[in-house]
Amino acid sequence: MGTFIQQLINGLTVGGVYALIALGYTMVYGVLRLINFAHGDLCILGAFIGLTVLTGGLGGGHPGAALLALAFIAAIIAIAIAGVLLEIIAYRPLRRADRLAAVVSALGASMLIENGIMLIWGPDVHVFPPDLLPKTSWRVAGAAISFTQLMIILISCALMAALYGFVNHTRFGTAIRAAAIDQDAARLMGINVNRVIGSVFVIGPALGAVGGLFIGVYYREAYFTMGWTYGLSAFIAAILGGIGNIPGAMLGGVLLGLFNAFAAGYVSSSWQDAITFLLLIAILILRPTGLLGERVAEKV
Amino acid sequence: MSATRMGLAGGLAWLLCLAIPALAGSAWVAIFATFAIYAITALSEDIILGRAGIYDMGHAVYLGIGAYATAILNTAFGWPILATIPAAILAAALAGGLLSAPLIRLRGDYLLVATIGFNAIFILVMQNDPGGITGGSDGIAGIDVPALFGWQLASQNALFWLDWGVLGLALLLMRNLDRCEFGRALRYIKQDQLAAATLGVDTRRVKTLAFALGAGLAGLAGSLFAVQLSSVSPSSFVFTESVTLFAIVIVGGPGSIPGVLLGAALMFVVPEIFRDFAQYRYFVFGIAMIAVMVLRPQGLWPRRRAA
Amino acid sequence: MTRLLELRGVSKSFGGLRAVDDLSFAVEEGHIVGLIGPNGAGKSTVFNLITGVYRPDAGQVLWRGREITGAAPHAVAALGIRRTFQTIRLFGEMTVFENVRAGIHLRARQRWWQGVLGLPAQRREEERLAAETRAVLARLGLADVADKPATGLPYGLQRRVELARTLVAGPALIILDEPAAGLNEAESAALNETIFGIRDQGITVLLVEHDMNVVMNVTDHIVVINFGRKIAEGNAGAIRADPAVVEAYLGRAGDEEAAP
Structure with a gap:
């Protein structure tokens, strides 16, 4: 029972992070029908920016809640700006072009960001400062939940609840959902589709930056190819929930996190990723629209 | 320029390239031998992606299957290299045909993701060394040189001519593909699958064949790859390689033979000229991929269109 | 006369909507048959059911007396059936x-x-x-x-x-989905001649058309459907006089011409 609860806690922590990153994939796919391959790299860029703030601040004094908050804010702002620039430079000119051109542009952006990180911070693994967060942990039904885990789970849930409320209960959120269903119809209804697309490239990367920094804080490391590893997992989560479907991405993230955590208990870790990919392919073949169904209209 | 004159010019350029070993140093011979291998692989991806329009982003798998087939059959079972080549082609073609069966019903993006998944699984399987035959992360070393009628193709020049000979055959095959019903059917499917089907094109069968043919040609390139390096390891067939092949076709010009060759040259020959800046390689690739797509979304050297 | 193509009780629903409802009719070899009906009557769906784009929920499609219900589009093409599309589908x-x-x-x-x-x-x-x-x-x-x-x-x-793309195959039956749509008067008149020319080559023609001029002048036989059901069948004269047809059309003649 203790191990079960422990894996549940671990799975929820990682799942929350996956969900935060998956939202960026799914929102962009919703409005542009584009797999934003650069999203995972943007998230890890956020982790590096946060890390730089943390290590810079550490030199000056004692790490505290304020410093951590500063790191998150810096990462969020920087990555939101990077997301908007990405859209303007690499995607906007290709909106009417062949889909494959946009796919290759996205892949190029991914390579650019990943290797940009490598050029700035170097190819080595960076270790996060050890005394960043309190070492407190609590015992729950024979398992332990650390302060970091609790923080990740609570903040992830809060952010997702906020996003859910925003998308479902505000005028602008309705515009986002409308643009995802049919861009042309949305435009005819007076919705500024450019603003909607722009907003998606602010919200998605901002949430992703939090997710990226969570990864760094949780695993206490960051390296430049990390965007690919975690980005792909988050992307699988988005597909699992039904690409383009915002609640789906949340559910998919949590389920994938739990799946990974429990698989780790029963399968050797070297085969664990293979099983995740088999799961992905099985879903694609058996139920390509994901668990909650894709919210993407297809023109016939 | 008419298609015939284009073909003549291409044939002439190929003949000229055969003289590279007589004109350039051994470093360049190695670079151009590698180029030939990747050019064959890129052409094989063009069959699937550029012509049939199937979003295959796991093409390095078939290169890998061919390379591993040659490596395993040669080192573990003692087959002569030339005997492993048909087996490498067959193994890759079979894998392509079998994997494509469940996949080709999927719509564009889902197919792209599924092929990424297959690429990742392939790498994980090779790394985990099932049955002790793939050598894990280190791969397999000590692959023989090919022997032809007792004559060892041991020198670098001999391997260069072997690679360029096969590239010549691959180019002929691609040219023929443009002039036959099967090759045209691929283009019908790419442009309008429903219209193609109502004209009598068996879309499932044609797409499976495209996968098998493209994979088989990549398997052949993989065999040459194993011989060229005399070793194979999983890192040569990772997802980044598949992305590079995908990008070569789209950046060069889908369905355009000169376009794909140009793309392969840009990705594999140009970096060799700027070796001192090797760490910037993928950074610059990233910028170049965005720039080309934004400025020339149809590719650098697009397929010739109607007047 | 032999029955080239026959539909027996064919139905197809999308969601809760019955697009085609228990539809039966036959196309005689060598005839030009018109399928008409108000907008949204299910005409294009009928074509898609014949050519294998959709699979019927119920009923049978027969070709020269043999059942071909649910055959794939390429298999239908192999029988000698060719079609055009309402929205032209040329390879761009x-x-x-x-x-x-x-x-x-x-x-x-x-x-x-x-x-x-x-x-x-x-x-x-x-x-x-x-x-x-x-x-x-x-x-x-x-x-x-x-x-x-x-x-x-x-x-x-x-x-x-x-049209040339369908003819070059040497088909037995050509299905034309609104061949006069978007044509000017001269082109539309020339189309009549073209359709007669096709029939004279021994090719059977089944067409959906809004242009009554084309339908009444070229067809040997007309099937009228509304809301997916057959409401009348016969030659041009009989159809013109049929009260059900008049009601289906005249009741809503206004919006008929402007529609795509």
Whole structure:
């Protein structure tokens, strides 16, 4: 029972992070029908920016809640700006072009960001400062939940609840959902589709930056190819929930996190990723629209 | 320029390239031998992606299957290299045909993701060394040189001519593909699958064949790859390689033979000229991929269109 | 007269909507048959059910008395059934010649590996099929535009290219989905002649058309459907006098012409 609860806690922590990153994939796919391959790299860029703030601040004094908050804010702002620039430079000119051109542009952006990180911070693994967060942990039904885990789970849930409320209960959120269903119809209804697309490239990367920094804080490391590893997992989560479907991405993230955590208990870790990919392919073949169904209209 | 004159010019350029070993140093011979291998692989991806329009982003798998087939059959079972080549082609073609069966019903993006998944699984399987035959992360070393009628193709020049000979055959095959019903059917499917089907094109069968043919040609390139390096390891067939092949076709010009060759040259020959800046390689690739797509979304050297 | 094509009690629903409801009719060999009905009556759905794009929920489709219900589109094409589309579906990246050449696909006997190897027999077949394509282009007055990009042509010519693409296959039945849509008066009149010409070659024609001028003047037999159900059947004179047809049309004649 203790191990079960422990894996549940671990799975929820990682799942929350996956969900935060998956939202960026799914929102962009919703409005542009584009797999934003650069999203995972943007998230890890956020982790590096946060890390730089943390290590810079550490030199000056004692790490505290304020410093951590500063790191998150810096990462969020920087990555939101990077997301908007990405859209303007690499995607906007290709909106009417062949889909494959946009796919290759996205892949190029991914390579650019990943290797940009490598050029700035170097190819080595960076270790996060050890005394960043309190070492407190609590015992729950024979398992332990650390302060970091609790923080990740609570903040992830809060952010997702906020996003859910925003998308479902505000005028602008309705515009986002409308643009995802049919861009042309949305435009005819007076919705500024450019603003909607722009907003998606602010919200998605901002949430992703939090997710990226969570990864760094949780695993206490960051390296430049990390965007690919975690980005792909988050992307699988988005597909699992039904690409383009915002609640789906949340559910998919949590389920994938739990799946990974429990698989780790029963399968050797070297085969664990293979099983995740088999799961992905099985879903694609058996139920390509994901668990909650894709919210993407297809023109016939 | 008419298609015939284009073909003549291409044939002439190929003949000229055969003289590279007589004109350039051994470093360049190695670079151009590698180029030939990747050019064959890129052409094989063009069959699937550029012509049939199937979003295959796991093409390095078939290169890998061919390379591993040659490596395993040669080192573990003692087959002569030339005997492993048909087996490498067959193994890759079979894998392509079998994997494509469940996949080709999927719509564009889902197919792209599924092929990424297959690429990742392939790498994980090779790394985990099932049955002790793939050598894990280190791969397999000590692959023989090919022997032809007792004559060892041991020198670098001999391997260069072997690679360029096969590239010549691959180019002929691609040219023929443009002039036959099967090759045209691929283009019908790419442009309008429903219209193609109502004209009598068996879309499932044609797409499976495209996968098998493209994979088989990549398997052949993989065999040459194993011989060229005399070793194979999983890192040569990772997802980044598949992305590079995908990008070569789209950046060069889908369905355009000169376009794909140009793309392969840009990705594999140009970096060799700027070796001192090797760490910037993928950074610059990233910028170049965005720039080309934004400025020339149809590719650098697009397929010739109607007047 | 033999029944070339027959539908028996065919139904198809989308979601809760019955697009085609227990529909039966037959197409006699050598006839020109019109399928008409108000907008949204389910005409294009009927075509999609015949050509294998959709599979019927119930009922049978028979070809020369043999059941072909639910056959794949390419298998339907192999029987000698060819169609055009309401929204023209030409291959955008190809010339007129290449588009029409595509229609000949099933008459190519070459195997894929013969093509890849470029064997002499395959090359000879290529030349023969290209010559046949050019002959059809000439017959339909498309020889001058053969090397032009197909989708750059005026609408009327594009329709003719699509028609040429079906004819080059030497089909037994051609299904035309609104062939007069978007044509001007002169083009529409010429279309009548073209359709008669097709019939005179021994090809049976089934057409959906809004243009009553075309329907009443060319067809041997008319089937009228509304809300997916057959409401009348007969020759042009009988249909004109049928009260159910008059009600279905006149009740809503206003919105009929403007619709696509």
